[in-house]
Amino acid sequence: MINNRFSKDSLVIRKIFVLAFLGLVACSSEKNTPTSRAYHNVLAKYNGYFLAREKTKEVENNIVKAHKENYNRILEIYQPISAATETSIKPLTEEIVKKASIPVQRHKYSKWVDDSYLLIGRARYYQADWENATTTYRYVYGKAKGKDEKSSALIWLLRTYVSAGEPKMASIARSVLEKEAPTFSKANTRDYHLTMAFYHYKLREYKEVAENLDKALPLMRRGEARARLYYALGQIRQKQHADSAAYKSFRAVLKNNPSYELSFYTKLNLAQVTSVSDEKGKKRIRKYFKKMLKDEKNEEYRDRVYYEMASFELKQGNVPKAIEYYQTSLRQKTTNPNQKAYSYLRLGEIFYDKLHRYPQAKEYYDSTITAPLDTNEENYAAILKRQKVLGDFVREYTIVQREDSLQRLAAMDTATLYATIDKMVAGDIARDKEDARRKEREARKAASGGGNGSSMFDNKNGLGFNSSSDDGNSDTKWALSNPAAISAGRAAFLQKWGNRPLQDNWRRSKKDSAPMQEENNPSANATEEPKDSPTDTANKSEKATEKTDDGKGKTTKAAAPERNRSAYLKDIPFTAQALAASNEKLRPALYNLGKIYRQKLEEPDNAATTFEHFVEKFYEDEKTPEVLYFLYLIYKEKGMAEKQEVCKQKLLKDFPKSDYAGLLRNPNYLVEKKAQEAQAEKDYAVAYELYEQNRMAEAEIAVNKLRDNYPETVIMDKIVLLQTLIAGHTLAPSDYVTRINEFMKNYPKSKLIPLAQEMNAVAVRVASGQSAVTSISEATSTSNEPSTSLSPYKLDLEKPHYFLVILPVGKIRNTEAMEKISEFNSIYYPERTFTVNDMLINDKYFMVRVWDLPTKIQALNYLKKQKSEKGALSEDYPKLEKHYLLMTADNLKIFYKSKNIKEYEDFFNKHYNLNFE
Secondary structure, three states: OHHHHHHHHHHHHHHHHHHHHHHHHHOOOOOOOHHHHHHHHHHHHHHHHHHHHHHHHHHHHHHHHHOOOOOOOOOOOOOOOOHHHHHHOHHHHHHHHHHHHHHHHHOOOOOOHHHHHHHHHHHHHHOOOHHHHHHHHHHHHHHOOOHHHHHHHHHHHHHHHHHHOOHHHHHHHHHHHHHHHHHOOHHHHHHHHHHHHHHHHHOOOHHHHHHHHHHHHHHOOOOHHHHHHHHHHHHHHHHOOOHHHHHHHHHHHHOOOOOHHHHHHHHHHHHHHOOOOOHHHHHHHHHHHHHHHHOHHHHHHHHHHHHHHHHHHHHOOOHHHHHHHHHHHHOOOOOOHHHHHHHHHHHHHHHHHHOOOHHHHHHHHHHHHHOOOOOOOOOHHHHHHHHHHHHHHHHHHHHHHHHHHHHHHHOOOHHHHHHHHHHHHHHHHHHHHHHHHHHHHHHHHHHOOOOOOOOHHHOOOOOOOOOOOOOOOOOOOHHHHOHHHHHHHHHHHHHHHOOOOOOOOOOOOOOOOHHHHHHHOHHHHOOOOOOOOHHHHHHHHHHHHHOOEOOOOOEOOOHHHHHHHHHHHOOOOOOHHHHHHHHHHHHHHHHHHHHHHHHHOOOHHHHHHHHHHHHHHOOOOOOHHHHHHHHHHHHHHOOOHHHHHHHHHHHHHHOOOOHHHHHHHOOOHHHHHHHHHHHHHHHHHHHHHHHHOOOHHHHHHHHHHHHHHOOOOOOHHHHHHHHHHHHOOOOOHHHHHHHHHHHHHHOOOOOOHHHHHHHHHHHHHHHOOOOOOOOHHHHHHHHHOOOHHHOOOOOOOOOOEEEEEEEEOOOOOHHHHHHHHHHHHHHHOOOOOOEEEEEEOOOOEEEEEEEEEOOHHHHHHHHHHHHOOOOOOOOOOOOOOOEEEEEOHHHHHHHHHHOOHHHHHHHHHHHOOOOOO
8 A cells, every 4th residue: 555655646746847847848938938928927027127126216215315405496306316326326226237137138028028128227327327228218119018118218218318418319209208198107197297397407497397297296106205396396486486386385295294304494485485465474474483493403404594584584675684684594503504605695696686785795705606505506607607797896896996085085175184084083983982892792692601693794894784683592703714704804904904013002093113103104105295295284283192191191082083094194196196006096997897887787877977987087098989989888778869979979079080980980890890900911911921032022012002901900010010121121220220119109009019129129239330230131130030050940931830739747638638629620620620649748748739730820820829718728727837839840850859848939939920920
């Protein structure tokens, strides 16, 4: 019985093994039968796809956790991936690719292949491997059998193109998606609208972003991700001033179980968009903010609470209170470094846009950039531009204010002058006392463990608003840690007191230290002033005051204003020489300030006032025609026909040869003049070539035609000097000297003056018999083209030239220099094909060569453009040592053997005159 049973069991086991073997054979990866598909579906799902999907969820969670939200900006649709996060998730994304590749490679007939490919694409996306990601999604879209998988691939393809910064490809993908969207499943419809919102977000098309979020959010599950996007939608509605819609969105955030941080910012924004129609409503909002300040959980967010309080007050039109709260926000300790930047920015905007107090606005914009502001801020470029404009404005504005004020004081009679200065002194003393009282109050607060600390904005050198806070825990050292406060304080001190040595009791009338008295006594350096000048009178008054005491050997309090009077008097331009020096500062400052008002700040009224002041004071200046034309345009825009006509007549009558008078006579004047100047340059080049070829008679005829055809050309100095050079071949030495001196007298500002001076020196030596040369022609040649017998190089201007730029090794990569020069060539010489290569000179220098420049004129023009601000290396490397040269192939061989840069530079500078050519 046992043996029979054993025999039966053995038979069953053998049958099981046989069946299993047959099943395995049937389920080969190469077979596509119902049995094999079922088998491979199980293995593909749990051995590959499932594991890859879980790793993908882990990656996405890590991205969310690593991202620090900037609630000052509209939240991004998808959290961006930083470089650090990209590195940290790399092992996980590689694991995703590995696991998701199992169904693709081993179970190619399973239904999980397309889904696995999608996971591989997502892994490539999170690695920022845009090329492989797009290749994967395009493959799935073209090969997938399931409609959902094809749609998902197309949605992810659009997202990848947007992230990769390929707007053209993104636009194509978007067009295809829009056609197929009506047939999408619920999940794909949700993802489609989110991706479309992402697409429009990158284009700053917030209306379309909101429309897509409105469609996507109802399809999302309740939770943090949905709450976050409701917050973004609320921000967009708030930006669009749709407070009612924004309120609904922010309320939706709180219904989706947000994190504490998101909930906190939502509540702050709810206060901003809550409808308040009366003072009772405003009072309720203000009470709500103060309640948030008292909540211990909000300790690290106090800076943001004050920021929102300021924004609320600004919305209500309460500018002083808004400024106060923004300043208080700046004094709070914070874990968010960006917040200070935004508080500085809002203050800068207030003082720029609302108060038009540009010096203060400049301080805030400086601090905004150094805080630093998030470089991804939507208007970052505009903010940087405004900061620069304000820097230029404050420089010119300060000069104008100072010089105008000093000149007004100089024009006063002595009695009025003293009365004015004494008022200023009295005001300073009053402010000093107020400062002392304020500091005493702050010291008492600090001693009692409270107080907000002082700021630059609490005194007269600040912004004119007394800052008080509802909070008693502010950092009392804020002013000393604030770059804007330090900068403004230093500037205010220097403006009031000058650059004084460090010593005790520096404001006393009498000191133990003599040097300070000498510095403040203008009579010591007033040797050129009239005997009875206000400065002398003030000094005598001071001496008399110093003898007045209270009987105890101490100076009375009345001495302080008298003593400070001389500090104001010493800078007043009483003499003609001092007034001329003051005007030399005022003239360009007024001109530049007017242009800044007109072109950058777009304040035509202030521009007109500034330009009018310029015309009144400096009518004979060379800039006056341009200033009158600016005024003409301003009055035309403002419809002030009478003033417009006055400017027009002044231009036509007093400056008839100016470009601006030409514009009034002919609107196409500048276009025609540009064409005329281009032709003049060509004709001049022909005349100069004739001179170089020693064809003097033809050169003289060409120059005379130039003077007749282009009497108003801007290159008249070049034409006249060339005419002088030609005349030098026939004139007596003394007559030649006379002609050169006439040129220097007639064209004192010409760039050719150094060359003319050199020519004059040689000609004088010839005229006096000190030179060994036998003719003026030889003397001129000697002065401008020294004998090449001392140099190994040969001058041959007819041959093609290399352009060379010699650069220091280690300061810039040779490949980068070559790339920039090639890019320069493609921009400015698109029709030409240049050869660009590099060559090491020695261990200190290398050179980049450009070949070829067929004519001397073309070579010189190319070199000039490279040396200008448009040059390949000018913008990125303005301070880099650069040697720009032109060289024939023969001279290059000689140079490379000697490798003596200075030797060739000497030769180059003497033979290639950039100004004259």
